[in-house]
Amino acid sequence: MARGAAEILDQYSDASLAGISQLDFRRLIETTADGVLVVDLSGTVLYANPAGAAIFGYPAADLVHIPLGRPVISGETTEITVHRPNRAPAEVEMRTVELSWDGRPALLASVRDVSAQRAQQERRRQSQKLEAVGRLAAGIVHDINNLLAVFESGLRLLQKQLRDDPANPNTAILIEELLKRTQNGGALTQQLLAFSRGQSLYPETIDLNGRIEAVTMLLERTLGNGIRISLELDPALGPVLVDANQLDVAILNLAVNAKDAMAGRGTLAIETSDTPDDIEDVAALAASFVRVTVSDTGCGMSKEVLAQVFEPFFTTKADGRGTGLGLSQVYGFIKQSGGHVRIESAVGEGTSVHLFLPRAPSTGNHEPQMQGEIRLNTRR
Amino acid sequence: MSVSDRSNPGANGLLRLYVAGDGPGARRALESRLRIVEELAGGIEIQVVDVLAHPEEAERAGILATPTLSDESTTPPRRLIGDISNITQVLDYFGYRKKDSGYDHS
Numbered sequence: 001m002a003r004g005a006a007e008i009l010d011q012y013s014d015a016s017l018a019g020i021s022q023l024d025f026r027r028l029i030e031t032t033a034d035g036v037l038v039v040d041l042s043g044t045v046l047y048a049n050p051a052g053a054a055i056f057g058y059p060a061a062d063l064v065h066i067p068l069g070r071p072v073i074s075g076e077t078t079e080i081t082v083h084r085p086n087r088a089p090a091e092v093e094m095r096t097v098e099l100s101w102d103g104r105p106a107l108l109a110s111v112r113d114v115s116a117q118r119a120q121q122e123r124r125r126q127s128q129k130l131e132a133v134g135r136l137a138a139g140i141v142h143d144i145n146n147l148l149a150v151f152e153s154g155l156r157l158l159q160k161q162l163r164d165d166p167a168n169p170n171t172a173i174l175i176e177e178l179l180k181r182t183q184n185g186g187a188l189t190q191q192l193l194a195f196s197r198g199q200s201l202y203p204e205t206i207d208l209n210g211r212i213e214a215v216t217m218l219l220e221r222t223l224g225n226g227i228r229i230s231l232e233l234d235p236a237l238g239p240v241l242v243d244a245n246q247l248d249v250a251i252l253n254l255a256v257n258a259k260d261a262m263a264g265r266g267t268l269a270i271e272t273s274d275t276p277d278d279i280e281d282v283a284a285l286a287a288s289f290v291r292v293t294v295s296d297t298g299c300g301m302s303k304e305v306l307a308q309v310f311e312p313f314f315t316t317k318a319d320g321r322g323t324g325l326g327l328s329q330v331y332g333f334i335k336q337s338g339g340h341v342r343i344e345s346a347v348g349e350g351t352s353v354h355l356f357l358p359r360a361p362s363t364g365n366h367e368p369q370m371q372g373e374i375r376l377n378t379r380r
Numbered sequence: 381m382s383v384s385d386r387s388n389p390g391a392n393g394l395l396r397l398y399v400a401g402d403g404p405g406a407r408r409a410l411e412s413r414l415r416i417v418e419e420l421a422g423g424i425e426i427q428v429v430d431v432l433a434h435p436e437e438a439e440r441a442g443i444l445a446t447p448t449l450s451d452e453s454t455t456p457p458r459r460l461i462g463d464i465s466n467i468t469q470v471l472d473y474f475g476y477r478k479k480d481s482g483y484d485h486s
Contacts, residue, residue, distance in 0.1 A: 043459050056444055069448050069459025070473065078463040080445045081400045083431060083438060089400060092445070094462055 035092075035111035037063075038101050043070040046101055055092060055113050057084030071096040071109040079114075091115045143188050143329070146252050147181060154178045177217055184252075187245030203337060205360040206244045208292060209233040212270055215251050219268070223255065226265040236274045237290055241360040246333040253329055254294040254353050261298025261351060269295040276356060289339065289356040301345040309343065330355070394453065395426045395474065397464075398438060400446040406430075409447035412464045419467055420476060449474075 029036055035052030039045055045066050053060035072078060073096045082090045096109045154174060161171045212233065220229055251270070258268045276291035301309070310331040330353070334341045338358050345351035397413050399406035413426050431438035431446055441452065451458040451474055464470050471477070 042456070043461075044456065066444070067442065067456035067459065068444055069450070069461040072460055072462035072464065072466070072469065074463060074466065079405050080447070080462055081403075081405065082445045083400070083435075083443065096462070 035109075035113075037068075037071075037109040037111060038099075039068060039071060039107045039109060040101070041070065041105055041107070043067055046106060052111055055090060055111050056082055057087055071107055073098065073107065082111075082113075088115075091118045143249055143253070144185060146256055147185050147188075150181055150252070151178060154181070173217075177214065180214065184245055184248050188249065203241050203243050205239045205241055206247070208240050208247075208290065208357065209235075209237050209272055211244060211247060212251065212272065212292065215248055215255075216270065219252075219255050223259045223268060224264055227259060227262060228267045230267055230269040232269065232271040234272045234274045234290075237272050238274055239360040240290055240357040242337045242339070242357050243333070246329075246337075247357075250330045250333045250355070251292075251294065253327065257327065258294060258296035258298060258351070261296050261300070263298070266297035266350075269293075271295070276354075286356070288359055290359060291354055291356055293352055293354045295350060295352040297350045300347045300349045300351055301343075302347050306343060306345055310341075393424050394451075395424065396429055396441075396450045396452060397426050398429045398431050398441070398443045398446050398448040398450065401430065401432045405447060409449075409464055412467065412470075416464075416467055416470060419471070424476060 029049050032049065033051055035055045036047075036049040037045060037052045038047040045063050045068050048056070048060045048063040050060055053063050056063055058066075071094060077093045077095045080092050080094050082092050084090065090113050093112045093114050094109050096107050099106055099108045101108075154177070158171065158174055158178075161168055161174070212231065216229055216231060223229065255268060262268075271291075271293045273291045273293075276286045276289055309327050331341060334355055334357075340356040342354045342356075343351065344354070397409060399409050410428065413428065417424060417426060426449070429437050429441075431443060438446075441450065441457070443450070445461050447462070447464060449460045449464050449470065458474065460470060460473055
């Protein structure tokens, strides 16, 4: 040992170390908190200091002559897991350099137990996730409230229709629509569950125009008599690849925002286009997307407000009226779908929210195939 | 890097890669394993042993740390511990030649 240390000393010939005895060097190595292992080129341990031996869970004398294996030499610290008898494995950082030991080439591995730091990092990640789950739960409360408003008006309409004209075919359509909305509610709670488990969303190929028409039927009742809904749906619109329930929730969130901005009076326009304008001025980008725009004739937003609208919890609504999570859901949905979102607004001139949704890949009879692939890639 | 040469490099063609679970270190090692197998175009087989799933195998083989790439045809076994992503260093140590590289390490 002492000879080995002396050789290291010779290599560097630092004048300030010249007066230090070999015994002092030996003490230095024996008492340092970091593990020090010397291993020959075939991987047999030649020396281990007490800290190094403790990391491996053996007395130093037992570790010597063990064919541990040759530590990989690299310029950087590498991470290994050390398996000790009757103890939990240790996460260990290792750095290896070449040296001469007892006149022969050997390797010096410095090892440091970083298990405690790793465990702390893991706890921090977990708490960040719980925080996000809490945020999402608050968002779901907001969405469930929107859904309840839809149900309330749907049921009132149903009540009126049953009283006036029970045989009206619209009654059955309305019941069917309300049943579909229950799936939205189920999807919302699934969303929270999926997020807390770290699952991805489930995109599928859908007919955007059809979906918008279905949501609009209920919106008409939710938004009140003072708000007119204008639909301009592009008949040439191609299918999109998004999570259908998330899309419904996004449209619902945008419509509720529009309603609040218009204070009960104005026009909500939903428009789709198969040939959207350039996205962020990139023409090529637009080719892989379709556009849906939700516009209102409401109060609009100032630049300052516009800069913050996608932030979770940002709201201009009075206490108890909004959670500030509606647009952050829209943003999250769009980003997760691989799409883009753009908002145009000016005070007094209304707001237009453009959603650019990814087209479904166009292969013949692609639908069942697509879904199979997506399940594999995104679920679990 | 100096290694003791083999009379017939790669004659056995069987190595064992000991990993622990499926953490980032293990995943990196498994990716490197695939690259090594690809590099030698079938001239090598690398069995994977998860020491958490098979602690008895690790104990029998005397594996103290993972990832460890081990050639158990020699006594004592020839082993490399740590990041095995530097394929040249790995192949060199175990005495394998890269396919069509013309590289002679002996």
